Amino acid sequence: MFNMTNQSNKEKLREFWLTLMRCDSIRKIGFQIKDVYLALFEKYNINSDKVDLTWTVLDVGIGVWLLDPDQPVSDFEHLLSSLQLPQQTPNKSCVDALEADMILLSEGMKKLFQMLQCKDMWNLFVCLETKLVNVLAGMERREMSISIHTLLHFSSVLKRNLTSLEEKAHKAAGHAFLLNSHHQLRQVLFEELKLDSYLPGKTKLAKTNVTREISTSETVLTQLLPFHPLPGILLEYRQLQKLKSTYIDGILSCVNDSYLTTHWDQTSAATGRLSSHHPNIQAIPKLPVTIKDHQTNFIVGKVNSAVEGDNVVQFNARDVFISRPDWSLLSADFQQIELRILGHLTNDPILLKIFSDKTVPDIFNALAAQWMGKCVEDVSEADREQTKRVVYSVMYGIGKEKLASYLKCTTDTAKAIMASFLLKFPAVNQFTKSCVEFCEKYGYTRTIFKRRRLFPNITHRNGALRAQAERQCVNFCVQGSAADICKAAMLQVENALASNRDIKARLLVQIHDEVLLEVADSDLNTVSGLVKSVMESEKLCGSVVSLRVPIPVSISVGKTWGQMHPLSATCNNS
Template identity: 30%
Template sequence: MADKQHLYLVDGSAYIFRAYHRLPPLTNPEGTPVGAVYGYTTMLWKLAEDLDKAVGPTHLAVILDKSSHSFRNEIYSEYKAHRPDPPEDLVPQFPLIRDATRAFSLPCIEEPGVEADDMIATYARAAQREGWDVTIVSSDKDLMQLVGEVDGAKIDMLDTMKNARIYIEEVEEKFGVPPEKVGDVLALMGDSVDNIPGIFGVGPKTASKLIAEHGSLTAALDAAEGMKASKLKERLIEHRADAELSRVLVTLREDCPIPQPLDEFKLDGVPPEPLAKFLETHGFASLLRRLDAGTGSPDRTNDLNPAKADNKGADASPDGNRQPLPEWPEVDRSVYECVQTMERLEHWIERAFAARLVAVDTETSDLDCMLCDLVGFSLALGPNDACYVPLAHGSDDMFGETPTQIDRAAALAAIKPLLESDAVLKVGQNIKYDLNVLARNGINVAPIHDTMVISFAMDAGREESGIGGGHGMDELAERHLGHTCLKFKDICGTGKKAIPFGQVPLDKATEYAAEDADVTWRLYQHLYRRLPLEGAARIYERVDRPLIPVVAAMEREGIKVDRAALSRLSEQFAETTARIEKEIHEQAGEEFTIGSPKQLGEVLFDKMGYKGGRKGKSGQYSTDQAILEKLSQQGATIADKVLEYRQLSKLKSTYTDALQTAINPNTSRVHTSYSLVGAQTGRLSSTDPNLQNIPIRTEIGREIRKAFVPEAGNVLLAADYSQIELRLAAHMADVPELREAFAEGEDIHARTAREMYGEVDRDTRAKAKTINFAILYGISRWGLAGRLGVEPDEAQEVIDTYFKRFPGIQNYIHQTLETVRAKGYSETLFGRKTWFPRINSRNQAERQGSERAAINAPIQGTSADIIKRAMARMLPALREADLGHVRMLLQVHDELVFELPETDVAAASPVIEKVMAEAALPAVELSVPLGIEIGTGESWDAAH
């Protein structure tokens, strides 16, 4: 334990409701609901154990609300008056949750007439006065008033949902004011949940601005008289009393009676008794087994099956099939070596060859792997057995000293045989980035493993209890190793004071860089063993892992864009938007800022009198796309103009302007970055720039695609899977009518139109196309009604008719949902799991959203797996056909884009088509053929 005392105060109420909404209904042997109790128990157990292992925490207490009535109700009778009663099945769980806390031998603090926030404030200040540091485990904005430091004693917050620390900087970023002014902001903006009035029409931004400008609530209210005439001025004057009352209501009491002294909060781990008796009483058999086995907290188990439980979602454990960590030492940054001589580098290389496995990480001057310079690299051979090799460190001051470093060329020449050796496995976290950096320095790293991609193969969509479900190294380290990594901003700073990594002193750089390699080594050793236990080895080894170097090579290839064409388009878009802006102003009868939702809403609904306007909490009309489309259906031509204005403005800023700035000065090409873990279903996502959202069927989108061109003498070739998701639906849902249509090469939408409407014309085919895709995405009657322009009842009739014509689709939907509800995840034909932890949520919006996604995930995920398999096989197939010079540039949805000499199109096309058509084999034999459409041209658009 650290010498300084560090108190953790847990906002228990937040844990209760999170547990209730995240887990399926469970009952104990006596039939009492215990779903929330079980979730709360696992979350608290994990937190207590993690904090006990961490450096710093010495004391912990859980703070709960004793009752709904407090001194604030005496001041304002309407305080919290609008809060709904807790769910009926949660009420009997409240006392059991208190029992659970005490079963952990943790203090459970609750006082009648005092809210939990006030008890937290009181204890926090009491500990701070004693010189203790305090961490409040909560994301409650009211508690952010307490953040800060007094005489070296700090109060911060820990948001376990986001695994984020909240200190002064984060509070200022959220509110625009320091923590001591947060109460003033809250008083102005009010709180509809607690029914704190605030000032109507004053939202967070306005409140923050007022307090930042004037310094306090009183000063802001006093200044109202001198403001220019406006609604804001009127509201500040008229509702001053409400704001002053609200300031009292949001002020936390820091002087409540303390029922238990701080010294009794000492954290000494989780003793087996009386916890074992509590777990046994409520039938938490899996947790009891873990306690008996002494393997630690329930984050090590995949078994969520208490006695007499409703087992729906049982396999949807938030934690997965965890394995106990080996007996590794805690991360110790002080033992890492900074390698500054060739002799020591050769020593590490020799050891790495002997170990046959090395974790590798690069440090660079920029996040763009195609522009950055290599600053150094780190290696790890075991826990705490790591080093950093600086190559380009030094001050930007001409008089500053450059530290001793190995010559860059010599170091790279020495490390190259190791990184390219087939006999040594190289492990990285998001290793695609490192592959590109090292490839630009003449090193082709292989073979490889990627801890980020391993995590994704097992846990895509799965949420952690108390910690977010991302796949970044910091998140994985927290979740699996219980370790908090150094943050880049802690080393390099932020804002204007930030320095590049190459200017970081070598001792600090070594701690940061070598830790990355050390943690990556540990994560690989821990996670890779889980792959077969999770049934994820097949998808990782056969689909995801082989794709990593392929995608890295595509990123390095990039694609050429015509800067002049983009510039002309930007000018055209600017002229068109200016014309549309003028037309909108003419229809409105006044000039206003079209990009301002507030001004637009007032024009549409207050001035022009259109129906359907609705105001949000801020008192501002919503003017989103759905609202504008409804107005358009009412004949509001101004709404059409606004939609067109928005689209053009977005395309100009996102593409025609941004693509010009994205042209790499060294290659004169645009290099997008593909995320291998960006979409839960396994699809690749494109960023910096995003090339996957360019409109496909609009004339504007075509104009943008015309700017993507080949080098002189080459053409672009686009190979696209035709209606692959419908083909997969025909196979997976076993729909004879659709299988037959695809086998015979029939127009599938025409076939559906004939089945649905008895005739095929332009109108019925268009409707059939909409229906085919919409139903595969689990669309509701209301959603389909909006797309078809009909009433919901008519849309329901369409859905019913569709299911009658194609009963296999309805059976597929029902079976998929039942499977996901029971297991917690869907699977593709290749075994990729997508987790849906909210599939049984009591929150209707969450549940229905998960259901819609779950219906399509097996189909969309299988489609993604197939094109990934095609990509991994493509370049070897082309090389075998003596077409190794054909370059694969882009993957966009169901399409692959290549660049090649025009003279090679005839030879390359059948190779590309064959690889794509047979990509599912031999793992999966489909009952429908995969259709491939290939086109070529002098631009991406012409290739379609």
């Protein structure tokens, strides 16, 4: 907590800055404000379960990044040159150097103010990105509980199964080779076993992007499945290898004393999304993996996600993330946020009607019904999946060939499906066109929070590069706007928690359209109601924009991240 109305905190801050000045140059640690906050937390052992959002410290690096988000924030010198400031050589004295740098920075901030102001981004900078720094610093200090036991157990079981699969693969290939090497695998599959020759004449296997060789991807291996045991063994091996190396051993290497923290990067994604690393907590597998384990005998109940059946074990990597005793994990998830933003941006009457109708339980079913002229009851699961794919593909500007391979139909059918979709929702097509036209005229596109991304290739001679820029500029409007809203949601949630000091809850991670909190069991109902109402509130985006569509939030709760269930009790009176 760093409440600045508190006199002793003011003193602490002053003392902290003086220490910084004495011991180091701002070029090394001073210009990333999040790191300054973290150093402050550390030095004074501050509890950051809730942070004070009224404290505003502008970060020049983030401001510069907003001007051109494809350019990642690098070093201090680069910042200076971005702001067309002189890159003077550091003075001999440390304090002098810091003072000179501070003068440069304040000069830079003035320029930044002008540049952001005339691009209408000052509000985005101060009210969203700058406030978010406080939240991220808090999240980065909060430790998440990890079940070391589950982790070690998974690791050893996976290791056993991997060696067994490796032996099988070597036997099937006729000799030993490195299963992880695409190069060696390619040789075995296509030069020694010639598995591609078994395919019916017209079938073409996917090629690698740069070297144009036959791919060894999951898609290709699946196609080769009927002709030889090796592809099947490899698919299983790959799955387990990924699980073990990245999500079990990888996580383990980030764990300290059964607690884990991640690093949050505000400026690495050009669309404005957050990213996390070491570990990348936004890419932990969501669905459990089923493996056949011949050699293991499980003690049932000892590990909750390793359930013994007929030698079948279920692994869920998210089960290693747990809550502390008497606390639970709570996740709040925006439902179909990108699709709903498309509805808002396109202003398509049919889309708006579907989104506003709260009696429609599943949006993709309703969309499929609209699109195919069926009753909602007649829409099959396949119809729903197809509709979902078409919608997102059209949003991101897919080609008809790619769509055909996605839907496993002919290119003509894919073309017809796209055409009928665009006919049904003409505003979508119109939005795409006007987006590209705007970009051609001004060289950038904008999100609903006025975030910008530049697309210099939008007028490129090369058609492929130009087409890519066209897809990107449309994608940015949608994905970037979703990122804006998710960031705003984090601020509002943090703010709501901080203003209710007796509530025991803390924001731990963000997975793009979802936030994960740790909440004391006694406060679960209260926090659930609070978070839901804050995220669904029309005031979420403040005065920036009012959405033409509601974005419902679903709440679920559990003792581990892998076992989350909808919370039955609802609470709106807090």
